[in-house]
Amino acid sequence: MITAVADVGGTDTKLGVVEDAELLSSTTVPTPVGDVTALRRLVADFVASARTDHRIGATAMVVPGIVDPATGVAVHSENLHWSEVPFGRWLAADTGLPAALGHDVTAAGYAEHRHGAARGHAHAAVVVVGTGIAASLIEDGRVINRAGVGEIGHSVVQEGGPSCVRGGRGCLEAIASAAAIGRTYTARTGRVASAAEISTRIDTDPDAAAVWDRAVQALAAGIGQLQSLLPSELVVIGGGLSLAGEVLFAPLRDAVERRLTMQRIPRIVGARFGATAGMIGAAELARDAAKGR
Amino acid sequence: MITAVADVGGTDTKLGVVEDAELLSSTTVPTPVGDVTALRRLVADFVASARTDHRIGATAMVVPGIVDPATGVAVHSENLHWSEVPFGRWLAADTGLPAALGHDVTAAGYAEHRHGAARGHAHAAVVVVGTGIAASLIEDGRVINRAGVGEIGHSVVQEGGPSCVRGGRGCLEAIASAAAIGRTYTARTGRVASAAEISTRIDTDPDAAAVWDRAVQALAAGIGQLQSLLPSELVVIGGGLSLAGEVLFAPLRDAVERRLTMQRIPRIVGARFGATAGMIGAAELARDAAKGR
Numbered sequence: 001m002i003t004a005v006a007d008v009g010g011t012d013t014k015l016g017v018v019e020d021a022e023l024l025s026s027t028t029v030p031t032p033v034g035d036v037t038a039l040r041r042l043v044a045d046f047v048a049s050a051r052t053d054h055r056i057g058a059t060a061m062v063v064p065g066i067v068d069p070a071t072g073v074a075v076h077s078e079n080l081h082w083s084e085v086p087f088g089r090w091l092a093a094d095t096g097l098p099a100a101l102g103h104d105v106t107a108a109g110y111a112e113h114r115h116g117a118a119r120g121h122a123h124a125a126v127v128v129v130g131t132g133i134a135a136s137l138i139e140d141g142r143v144i145n146r147a148g149v150g151e152i153g154h155s156v157v158q159e160g161g162p163s164c165v166r167g168g169r170g171c172l173e174a175i176a177s178a179a180a181i182g183r184t185y186t187a188r189t190g191r192v193a194s195a196a197e198i199s200t201r202i203d204t205d206p207d208a209a210a211v212w213d214r215a216v217q218a219l220a221a222g223i224g225q226l227q228s229l230l231p232s233e234l235v236v237i238g239g240g241l242s243l244a245g246e247v248l249f250a251p252l253r254d255a256v257e258r259r260l261t262m263q264r265i266p267r268i269v270g271a272r273f274g275a276t277a278g279m280i281g282a283a284e285l286a287r288d289a290a291k292g293r
Numbered sequence: 294m295i296t297a298v299a300d301v302g303g304t305d306t307k308l309g310v311v312e313d314a315e316l317l318s319s320t321t322v323p324t325p326v327g328d329v330t331a332l333r334r335l336v337a338d339f340v341a342s343a344r345t346d347h348r349i350g351a352t353a354m355v356v357p358g359i360v361d362p363a364t365g366v367a368v369h370s371e372n373l374h375w376s377e378v379p380f381g382r383w384l385a386a387d388t389g390l391p392a393a394l395g396h397d398v399t400a401a402g403y404a405e406h407r408h409g410a411a412r413g414h415a416h417a418a419v420v421v422v423g424t425g426i427a428a429s430l431i432e433d434g435r436v437i438n439r440a441g442v443g444e445i446g447h448s449v450v451q452e453g454g455p456s457c458v459r460g461g462r463g464c465l466e467a468i469a470s471a472a473a474i475g476r477t478y479t480a481r482t483g484r485v486a487s488a489a490e491i492s493t494r495i496d497t498d499p500d501a502a503a504v505w506d507r508a509v510q511a512l513a514a515g516i517g518q519l520q521s522l523l524p525s526e527l528v529v530i531g532g533g534l535s536l537a538g539e540v541l542f543a544p545l546r547d548a549v550e551r552r553l554t555m556q557r558i559p560r561i562v563g564a565r566f567g568a569t570a571g572m573i574g575a576a577e578l579a580r581d582a583a584k585g586r
Binding site: 066076135137139140147148149154158166224230 | 359369371416428430432433437439440441442443444445447448449450451452457459460461514517518519520521522523524552554555556557
C-alpha cells in the first residue's frame with residue numbers, strides 16, 4: 001500500500017510518499033508554528049497532490065508533544081503552541097482516507113521495530129536523542145502506542161539538577177539532549193558549539209570530554225530506569241545524537257553495565273533510520289488504520 | 294475452580310486453598326531457606342493434602358527475586374540463595390496438575406487488577422513496599438508477566454545515595470523500604486524502631502518525620518519514573534508500609550503532584566489485599582495455567 005504522510009517537527013515538516021517501508025518521494029517545508037489551521041491545510045493539500053501521482057491508500061500525521069492516538073487528538077505541544085487539536089479527525093475528513101495521528105517518537109519505534117534495528121525483538125526500546133529525548137517502548141512484540149508513554153526525557157536523573165523547559169529539575173533532557181549538550185558546553189567555556197562538534201573534540205578538548213561524559217552518564221541513568229521498570233533485550237539509539245556513533249555508544253554501554261546490578265543489560269545499537277524514521281513509522285500507522293487496527 | 298497455592302517469602306511460606314478470589318484456608322510455615330529440595334517437597338505435600346479435602350484444579354507457586362514465568366524457572370533470589378531452579382516444572386511433575394510459577398509482586402498485581410483496587414483499570418501500577426520494593430505493571434488491561442519487570446526498588450532515585458543489597462547506590466529500596474526506614478532512623482537516633490512505629494510518631498518526633506519524609510520523596514521519585522515511562526491512571530500501594538494508610542498516601546500524593554510536570558498525575562490508593570495478595574494472585578496464575586494461557 002502507498003501512503004502519504006507528514007512528520008511535523010518544531011521547525012520543519014517532512015511530507016513523504018511511502019510504499020511499505022520505502023520512501024518514494026519526500027519534501028521538507030517550514031512548519032507553520034502555532035497556526036494549526038495552516039498546518040491542517042498544508043497536510044491536506046499535500047495528500048491531495050500526492051494522489052494525482054499515486055494511488056494513496058491511507059494517510060497519517062505524526063507530531064511531537066502529548067498525543068492520544070486512540071482519539072486522534074494532539075493533546076499538547078509546548079514548542080508548537082497547541083492543545084487539544086483533533087488532527088486525526090481533520091485528516092480523515094479532509095482526505096476521506098483511513099487516517100491516523102501518532103507521536104513522532106512512537107512512529108520511530110514502529111519504523112525500527114518493523115523494518116529496522118529492533119526487528120524481530122519482542123522487548124526493545126527505541127530512544128530518540130535530538131533536541132529533546134523520548135523513547136518508544138516495544139512490549140511483547142508490539143509498540144506501545146498511547147498518550148504519554150516513553151517520556152524518558154522528562155524523567156529525573158539528577159535530583160535538583162538543571163532546569164527543564166517543562167519546569168522540572170534534573171530531567172534527562174535537560175542534561176543529555178543535543179540542545180543541552182551545546183548549552184552546557186557554552187556555559188562552561190564561553191564558546192558556542194553544537195553537540196555534533198563537541199562529539200568530535202572529546203579526545204582533544206577536556207571541556208568537551210566532560211560535557212559529553214555527563215550526558216552519557218545521564219543517558220545511562222535513563223536506560224537504567226527503563227531496564228528496572230520494563231527491561232529490554234535491546235536499546236536502539238536514534239535521533240541526531242546517534243550520528244556520533246561509537247563515540248556515543250561505546251561509553252554508553254560501559255556506563256550502563258557499570259550502573260546495572262540485578263537488571264538485564266541490554267544490547268545498545270544505533271538506529272537504522274535517521275531523519276526518515278518519522279515518515280516510515282507514520283506509514284505504518286497509516287497502514288494499520290487502513291487495516292482497522 | 295479451586296486451587297492450591299504457595300507464596301514463598303524470605304522468612305515464611307504461606308500455603309492456601311483458594312476458590313476464585315476467596316481464601317478457603319491457609320497456613321503459614323517457615324521457608325526452608327536455601328534448601329530448594331525441601332521447599333519442593335513442602336509445596337508438593339501441601340498440594341497432596343489439599344486434594345484430600347478439595348477438588349483442586351490447578352496449582353501455583355510465587356516467589357521473590359527474578360522469575361521467568363514462561364519457563365517456570367526461579368532465575369535468582371538473593372535472600373533465598375537459589376539460582377535457576379525449575380520450580381514450575383517440579384510443581385507440574387509432583388502434582389500432575391496444571392501449574393504455574395510466578396513472581397510474588399506480579400501475583401499481587403493480578404490480585405489487585407482482577408479483584409482489588411485496580412479492578413477495571415486498563416493502565417495501573419501496583420507498588421508493593423515491604424522489606425523490599427517492587428511493582429506490578431498493568432498495560433492495556435493485562436498484568437505484564439515476564440522476568441525482571443517492575444523492579445522499581447532497584448531503580449536509582451538518588452545518585453550516590455545509600456548502598457543497596459544488590460550493590461547499587463541510591464536505589465529506591467535502600468531509602469524507602471520498611472527495612473531502610475527502620476535502619477535510617479536507628480542510624481540517626483541510636484534508637485531501634487520499625488517503620489510502623491516510626492509512622493505513628495511523625496507528629497511528635499522530628500527524626501521520625503524527617504526519615505518518613507525522605508522515604509515519601511523517594512517513593513514519589515520512583516512513581517515519577519513510572520509515570521514518565523509507562524504512565525498509569527492509578528497507582529495502588531501495597532505491602533507492609535501501606536498499612537500506615539493516609540500517613541503515607543497523603544504526603545505521597547502531594548510529593549507526586551509537585552514533582553510531575555507534563556506527566557499524568559495518577560490517583561494513589563491503598564491495596565485491597567494485604568498479606569493474602571500473593572496467594573490470591575497465585576490462584577489467578579494457576580487458573581490461567583489450567584486455561585492454557
